[in-house]
Amino acid sequence: xxxxxxxxxxxxxxxxxxxxxxxxxxxxxxxxxxxxxxxxxxxxxxxxxxxxxxxxxxxxxxxxxxxxxxxxxxxxxxxxxxxxxxxxxxxxxxxxxxxxxxxxxxxxxxxxxxxxxxxxxxxxxxxxxxxxxxxxxxxxxxxxxxxxxxxxxxxxxxxxxxxxxxxxxxxxxxxxxxxxxxxxxxxxxxxxxxxxxxxxxxxxxxxxxxxxxxxxxxxxxxxxxxxxxxxxxxxxxxxxxxxxxxxxxxxxxxxxxxxxxxxxxxxxxxxxxxxxxxxxxxxxxxxxxxxxxxxxx
Numbered sequence: 001x002x003x004x005x006x007x008x009x010x011x012x013x014x015x016x017x018x019x020x021x022x023x024x025x026x027x028x029x030x031x032x033x034x035x036x037x038x039x040x041x042x043x044x045x046x047x048x049x050x051x052x053x054x055x056x057x058x059x060x061x062x063x064x065x066x067x068x069x070x071x072x073x074x075x076x077x078x079x080x081x082x083x084x085x086x087x088x089x090x091x092x093x094x095x096x097x098x099x100x101x102x103x104x105x106x107x108x109x110x111x112x113x114x115x116x117x118x119x120x121x122x123x124x125x126x127x128x129x130x131x132x133x134x135x136x137x138x139x140x141x142x143x144x145x146x147x148x149x150x151x152x153x154x155x156x157x158x159x160x161x162x163x164x165x166x167x168x169x170x171x172x173x174x175x176x177x178x179x180x181x182x183x184x185x186x187x188x189x190x191x192x193x194x195x196x197x198x199x200x201x202x203x204x205x206x207x208x209x210x211x212x213x214x215x216x217x218x219x220x221x222x223x224x225x226x227x228x229x230x231x232x233x234x235x236x237x238x239x240x241x242x243x244x245x246x247x248x249x250x251x252x253x254x255x256x257x258x259x260x261x262x263x264x265x266x267x268x269x270x271x272x273x274x275x276x277x278x279x280x281x282x283x284x285x286x287x288x289x290x291x292x293x294x295x296x297x
Contacts, residue, residue, distance in 0.1 A: 002041060002042040002293065003041065003042070003105060003291060003292075003293065004039065004040070004041040004291070004292050004293070005038075005039070005040040005041070005101050005104045005105045005289060005290070005291050006037070006038070006039050006101075006289070006290045006291075006292070007036075007037065007038040007039075007040075007097045007098075007100055007101040007104075007287060007288070007289050007290075008035050008036075008037060008097075008287065008288040008289075009035060009036045009037075009038065009093040009094070009096055009097025009100065009128075009129075009287045009288075010031045010032065010033065010034065010035055010089075010093060010128050010283060010285065010286075010287075011031070011032060011034040011035065011036070011080075011081075011082035011088045011089045011090055011093050011128070012029045012030050012031050012032055012087075012088055012089040012126055012128055013030045013032045013088065013155050013157050013239055013241070013246060013248035013280070013282075014029075014030055014087045014088065014239055014240045014241030014242055014243075014244055014246055014247075014248065015027045015028055015029055015030055015126075015210070015239070015240070015241070015242050016028040016029070016030045016133075016151075016191065016203070016206070016207050016210070016239055017135075017184075017187055017188065017191050017206055017207060017210040018210060018214065018242040018243075019176060019180070019181070019184035019187065019188075019210060019213060019214075020176045020180075020181050020184060021135065021144060021181075021184060021185060021188050022144065022185075024137045024139075024140070024142070024144060025137060025138060025139050026135050026136055026137050026138065026144055027126070027127065027135075027136055027138050027242070028127070028133055028134070028135055028136065028147075028191070029089060029126040029127050029128045029136075029285065030155070030207075030239050030248065030282060031089075031128045031282065031283050031284065031285040032088075032155060032157070032248075032280045032281065032282055032283060033280050033281050033283050034081050034082045034088065034278070034280060035080070035081060035082070035093065036078065036079070036080040036081075036082060036090070036093035036094050036097045037078070037079050037080070037097075038076065038077065038078045038094075038097045038098055038101045039075075039076070039077040039101075040074055040075070040076050040101045040102065040104075040105045041074070041075050042073060042074065042075065043072060043073040043074050043075045044072070044073075044075065045071065045072045045073070045074060045075055045076075046075050047075065047076040047077070047078075048078075049076065049078055049098075050078075050091075050094060052091055052094065052095050052122055052123065053078060053094050053095055053098050055095075055122050056095040056098050056099055056118065056119075056122060057071070057076075057098065057102070059118060059121060059122065060099060060102050060103075060108070060118065063118070064106070064108050066106060074105070076098070076101075078094060078097075078098065080093065080094060083159060083246075083276075085244070086159060086241060086244045086245050086246050087240075087241025087242065087243050087244010087245060087246055088157075088241065088244060088246060089126040089128050091123065091125075092119060092125045092126040092128055092129070093128065095118075095119050095122055095125075096115050096116075096118075096119050096125070096128070096129045096287060097287055099115050099118050099119070100115060100129070100287040100289055101289065103115075103289075104289045104291055112129050112130045112131070112286070113141075113143075115129045115287070116129055116130070116136070116141050117141050120138075120139070120140070120141045124138045124139050125138055125141075126138065127285065128285045128286075129285065129286065129287055130285050130286065131150065131284050131285050131286035132146065132147060132148050132149055132150055132284070132285070133147040133149060133150060133151065133195065133285070134146045134147060135147075135188065145188070145192065147192065147195045147196070149195055149196075150283075150284040150285070151195065151200070151203065151282055152281070152282060152283075153200060153236060153250045153251065153252065153281070153282045154250075154251050154252065154253045154256070154279070154280070154281055154282070155239065155248040155249065155250055155251070155279075155280050155281065155282055156248060156249040156251070156258075156261075156277065156278070156279055156280075157246055157247075157248045157277065157278040157279075157280055158222075158226070158246065158247050158248070158249075158269075158274050158277055159245065159246055159274060159275045159276040159277070159278065160220070160222070160245040160246065160247065160273060160274050160275065161245070161272070161273055161274060161275055176213075176217075180213055180216070183209070183213055184210070184213055186209075187206050187209050187210050187213070188206075190202055190205060190206040190209070191203060191206035191207070191210075194206060200236045200250070200252070201236055201237075203236065203237070203250075204235065204236030204237025204238075204250050205237055206237075207236075207237045207238060207239045207240075207250065208227055208230075208237040208238050210240075210242070211223060211227075211238050211239065211240035211242070211247070212227075214240060214242045217242070218242065218243065218244075220240065220245075220247060221273070222247070222269050222273065223238070223240070223247060225268050225269065226238055226247055226249065226265075226269075229249075229261055229264050229265060229268070230249050230250075230251075230261075232260075232261075232264070233256060233257040233258075233260050233261040233264070234251065234252075234255050234256045234257055235249050235250060235251040235256055235261070236250040236251055236252070237250050238250070249261070250282070
């Protein structure tokens with residue numbers, strides 16, 4: 001029997017919060033149920049991988065001393081439903097998912113921290129590979145604060161027109177002055193308090209303020225309109241792609257006036273300004289890996 005490894009790696013609706021804390025750039029990703037799906041099985045090698053995924057393959061083979069010939073004995077399939085260049089962690093989902101799959105296939109003994117280190121060796125990364133939320137230095141890989149929990153909510157993701165090369169916007173230091181840094185430290189405190197208490201209203205308020213602070217770095221024309229509509233119709237707050245184009249409305253489906261929100265949204269946001277709407281769920285982070293045996297081909 002041949003081994004087959006199947007991987008489900010989540011994307012995000014941007015970040016709950018992102019900024020500079022204690023002098024370090026950092027973020028808390030907002031994982032959602034959009035996925036990259038990866039299958040690794042015995043070859044022959046037939047694969048269509050992105051440049052970043054190829055780099056991860058090479059990195060792991062080099063770092064763990066795997067025989068070069070082995071690369072020609074495995075077939076890797078990668079598909080994704082995560083929109084590209086929107087700030088939705090599509091690259092992280094691909095490369096972290098591939099690393100997790102290779103880890104399982106070859107028994108390399110990696111944990112989530114090691115996965116994040118490998119991703120950062122390729123580019124600044126989201127922290128969707130961790131099951132529990134943490135405040136994460138996406139440049140260096142340090143966990144600045146571990147919240148030891150996860151959040152659950154519904155989210156309406158508005159995919160605005162355009163694409164952003166997220167690597168260009170990864171460094172927030174130049175856009176953050178003394179006032180912004182002080183304001184973001186308050187955002188972190190409010191987010192921590194909300195997460196600890198399970199108070200989604202406080203969490204949503206922190207997310208909203210983080211999105212506002214990010215306006216001087218990457219301006220989103222409809223942000224204030226969406227904040228107003230979110231509040232009017234009973235949402236928790238807005239969450240944004242701090243280095244992308246998406247804005248999400250966090251809400252409890254039992255308390256949110258979704259129909260009323262959409263009526264106002266259609267009236268106030270021109271149709272040509274957005275490309276798609278997704279109704280999704282905020283989920284725990286972490287990468288799901290399944291192993292099974294299959295008949296040799």
